Amino acid sequence: MSLIAVVTVFVLAVFVGLEVIAKVPQTLHTPLMSATNAIHGVILVGGLLVMGSADSTGMQALGAAAVLFGTLNVVGGFVITDRMLEMFKTKRRGGGK
Amino acid sequence: MNQATIDFAYLATAVCFILSLKLMNSPLTARKGNWTAMIGMAIAIVATMFSPGIRAENLGLIAAVVAIGSIGGYFSAKKIEMTAVPQMVAVLNGLGGGAVALVALFEFLHGSQQGVQPDMVQSVTTVLSAIIGSMSFSGSMIAFAKLQELLPGRPLTFKGQQVFNFLLLVVVLALALAIVAFGQATVPIFVGLLIASLVLGVSGVTPIGGADMPVVISLLNSFTGCAAGLAGFVLMNTALLIGGGLVGASGLILTLLMCTAMNRTLGNVIFGGVGNVVTSSGNSALAGKQPKSYSCEDAAILMTNSNSVVIVPGYGMAVAQAQHQVKEMAGKLMAMGIDVKYAVHPVAGRMPGHMNVLLAEADVPYEQLYELEQINPLFAETDVVLVIGANDVVNPAARYDKGSPIFGMPILDVDKAKTVIVMKRSMGAGFAGVDNELFVMDNCVMVFGNAKSSVAKISTALDQY
Numbered sequence: 001m002s003l004i005a006v007v008t009v010f011v012l013a014v015f016v017g018l019e020v021i022a023k024v025p026q027t028l029h030t031p032l033m034s035a036t037n038a039i040h041g042v043i044l045v046g047g048l049l050v051m052g053s054a055d056s057t058g059m060q061a062l063g064a065a066a067v068l069f070g071t072l073n074v075v076g077g078f079v080i081t082d083r084m085l086e087m088f089k090t091k092r093r094g095g096g097k
Numbered sequence: 098m099n100q101a102t103i104d105f106a107y108l109a110t111a112v113c114f115i116l117s118l119k120l121m122n123s124p125l126t127a128r129k130g131n132w133t134a135m136i137g138m139a140i141a142i143v144a145t146m147f148s149p150g151i152r153a154e155n156l157g158l159i160a161a162v163v164a165i166g167s168i169g170g171y172f173s174a175k176k177i178e179m180t181a182v183p184q185m186v187a188v189l190n191g192l193g194g195g196a197v198a199l200v201a202l203f204e205f206l207h208g209s210q211q212g213v214q215p216d217m218v219q220s221v222t223t224v225l226s227a228i229i230g231s232m233s234f235s236g237s238m239i240a241f242a243k244l245q246e247l248l249p250g251r252p253l254t255f256k257g258q259q260v261f262n263f264l265l266l267v268v269v270l271a272l273a274l275a276i277v278a279f280g281q282a283t284v285p286i287f288v289g290l291l292i293a294s295l296v297l298g299v300s301g302v303t304p305i306g307g308a309d310m311p312v313v314i315s316l317l318n319s320f321t322g323c324a325a326g327l328a329g330f331v332l333m334n335t336a337l338l339i340g341g342g343l344v345g346a347s348g349l350i351l352t353l354l355m356c357t358a359m360n361r362t363l364g365n366v367i368f369g370g371v372g373n374v375v376t377s378s379g380n381s382a383l384a385g386k387q388p389k390s391y392s393c394e395d396a397a398i399l400m401t402n403s404n405s406v407v408i409v410p411g412y413g414m415a416v417a418q419a420q421h422q423v424k425e426m427a428g429k430l431m432a433m434g435i436d437v438k439y440a441v442h443p444v445a446g447r448m449p450g451h452m453n454v455l456l457a458e459a460d461v462p463y464e465q466l467y468e469l470e471q472i473n474p475l476f477a478e479t480d481v482v483l484v485i486g487a488n489d490v491v492n493p494a495a496r497y498d499k500g501s502p503i504f505g506m507p508i509l510d511v512d513k514a515k516t517v518i519v520m521k522r523s524m525g526a527g528f529a530g531v532d533n534e535l536f537v538m539d540n541c542v543m544v545f546g547n548a549k550s551s552v553a554k555i556s557t558a559l560d561q562y
Contacts (some may be wrong), residue, residue, distance in 0.1 A: 001333055001335075003218055006329075006330060006333060006335075006338060009335055009338045009339060009342075010326055010329065010330070010338045010339075010342045011342075012342075013111075013326070013338060013339040013340075013341075013342030013343050013346070014326075014342045014343075014345060014346040015346070016115055016342075016343060016346075017118070017342060017343040017344065017345065017346025017347040017350075018346045018347070018349075018350055020115060020118045020119055020122075020343075020347065021118065021122075021346075021347040021350040021351060024121065024122050024351075024354075025122075025123075025124070026354075026358070026443055026449055026450055026453075026468070027124060027450050027453040028121060028122070028123075028124060028127055028450060029351060029354065029355065029448065029449035029450035030182065030183075030448045030449060030450040030451045030453075030454055031121070031127060031131075031450065031454070032118075032121050032127075032347075032351060033186060033314070033315055033318060033348075033351055033448065034182070034186050035117070035118075035121055035130070035131050035134060036118070036318060036322065036343075036344045036347055036348055036351070037186050037189055037190050037193070037318050037321075037344075038131075038134065038135075038138075038189075039114055039117070039134055039138070039322075039340055039343065039344050040190075040193050040318070040321045040322040040325045040340060040341060040344040040345075041138070041189075041193050041196075042110075042114075042138065042141060042325060042336055042337060042340030042341065043193055043196045043197050043200065043321075043324075043325040043328060043337065043341070044138075044142060044196070045141050045142065045145045045334060045336045045337055046196075046197070046200040046325070046328045046329075046331075046332050046334065046337055047196055047199070047200055048142065048145045048146065048148075048151070048159060049145060049148060049150055049151070049332055049334065050200050050203040050204065050207070050332075051155060051158075051159055051162075052146075052148065052150060052151030052152055052155050052156075052159060053150050053151070053152065053155075053207070054152075054155060054203075055152070059203065059206065059207065060155065060158060062199060062202065062203050062206070063155075063199075063203055064158065064162045065195075065199050066196045066199035066200050066203065067159060067162045067163060067166065067196075068162050068165065068166045069166075069192040069193065069195045069196035069199065070166070070192075070193070070196040071162070071163050071165075071166025071167055071170060072166045072169055072170040072173075072189065072192050073170075073189050073190075073192045073193040073196065074138055074170070075166065075167045075169075075170030075171050075174070076169075076170035076171070076173060076174040076185070076189045077170075077174075077186075077189050078131060078134065078135050078138070079170065079171055079174035079175060080174040080177065080182060080185055080186070080189075081131045082128065082131050082132075083174065083175070083179075084179070084182065084454050085127045085128035085131055086128065087179075087454060087457040087458050088124050088127065088128070088454075088457050
């Protein structure tokens with residue numbers, strides 16, 4: 001990929017990020033923070049790529065640490081967000097027992 | 098799989114992430130949004146495993162590490178109490194930042210082993226993602242320690258801290274420049290850069306008070322996003338570029354929204370140090386006045402004789418896990434024909450929206466939750482306000498006392514109600530370290546004790562009426 005293509009992708013992603021968030025109600029701030037926290041766990045992809053390319057034990061260990069951190073970030077982040085949002089859902093349906 | 102197919106999969110991931118954030122705008126679709134992001138992430142991970150750069154002999158080890166991480170992440174996220182969510186997010190964010198720094202370190206070592214000169218863009222983005230990732234890691238861990246109360250919540254400062262931080266920043270920038278511009282891309286210098294960045298993360302967060310930790314976590318969340326996006330430049334990977342860019346930007350917006358809720362600027366949060374000055378002019382008025390202490394039974398009688406009750410839940414209710422008892426008590430009051438509302442301050446709990454999550458856990462209906470702007474005009478007509486473990490968000494000093502560190506923060510005007518019952522463990526100051534004159538006002542009574550047992554006692558007392 002050319003540098004300018006990469007920069008374009010990044011800049012556009014930043015603008016979409018700025019635009020898509022503006023209208024979130026306060027109630028959802030914590031779940032949203034938690035969800036975006038899980039999304040930056042996409043660094044796991046980077047961890048997988050470097051660990052996959054490792055050709056020595058030391059580098060494997062370094063890559064493994066990155067993959068472990070990334071996986072915890074992704075899985076933990078999505079699960080905790082789902083737990084929070086699940087509560088909103090049951091409550092809405094039940095209408096307060 | 099060839100690279101084009103993988104890039105196509107990453108495009109699907111990007112679409113999922115954007116749709117996810119869009120769906121997160123409404124409580125009705127938010128859960129679907131989270132699932133959409135999960136699907137996007139799964140697509141990216143599977144596609145990456147087929148990447149031509151992945152050596153077959155590493156696949157087994159990768160699968161093992163991913164399995165360990167998934168199991169660990171799943172069970173810790175399932176087990177954690179809802180009150181501890183802010184700490185959990187801090188830790189997860191720190192791990193993400195750490196992963197970015199490790200990827201940057203890996204790429205740097207890999208490059209220097211191969212003896213290839215990285216081009217300018219590569220070397221700048223590697224260095225930046227290493228710095229930001231490390232800062233995010235250590236800063237998040239400090240934020241975790243403060244929220245978990247392993248470290249004191251008050252700002253930890255020492256003489257010359259600002260100078261120290263500034264010098265540290267200069268060191269980080271000098272090391273970064275040495276690598277990028279002066280051809281000093283040696284391993285010791287890069288490791289030195291990582292260490293200096295880690296220290297900067299620690300010394301940047303320790304002077305910030307515990308009450309401001311949500312803003313800090315949100316900001317560090319944005320940092321990690323940026324760092325992941327920069328790692329996308331290093332690895333020329335669109336999934337990282339887009340995922341990181343989205344979070345970097347949206348995290349910043351969220352941080353600013355939180356600052357607005359507290360009527361502060363971001364600069365003030367980071368450099369202001371709430372709680373630095375604990376004594377303020379307002380305190381002299383408190384001198385000599387003693388709060389009135391009530392028993393739970395007295396409080397119950399007070400409420401049964403009223404027409405309207407507003408419950409103000411705070412962090413004290415959350416740590417005591419009292420939300421279910423509160424719901425039960427509110428139910429009994431309503432059965433007596435008393436109007437019950439909940440007043441939720443934007444920063445009640447420890448994160449914006451945190452209290453809504455906790456009340457949702459206890460099945461409190463949406464219609465009874467009132468936000469600050471809706472409820473403040475109603476306090477004057479309210480008979481009893483029950484403040485459960487909240488302090489700073491009901492401190493009248495925020496309205497007028499320019500000397501108070503929380504001056505200007507929007508508060509719930511509970512002091513305007515006929516009677517205020519404050520449930521607290523002790524007369525201790527709140528998270529911001531400020532005294533509260535509300536407690537000694539004529540219309541205020543205190544019920545001391547653990548929120549859960551106090552509410553349960555009131556609830557039992559209500560059965561007699």
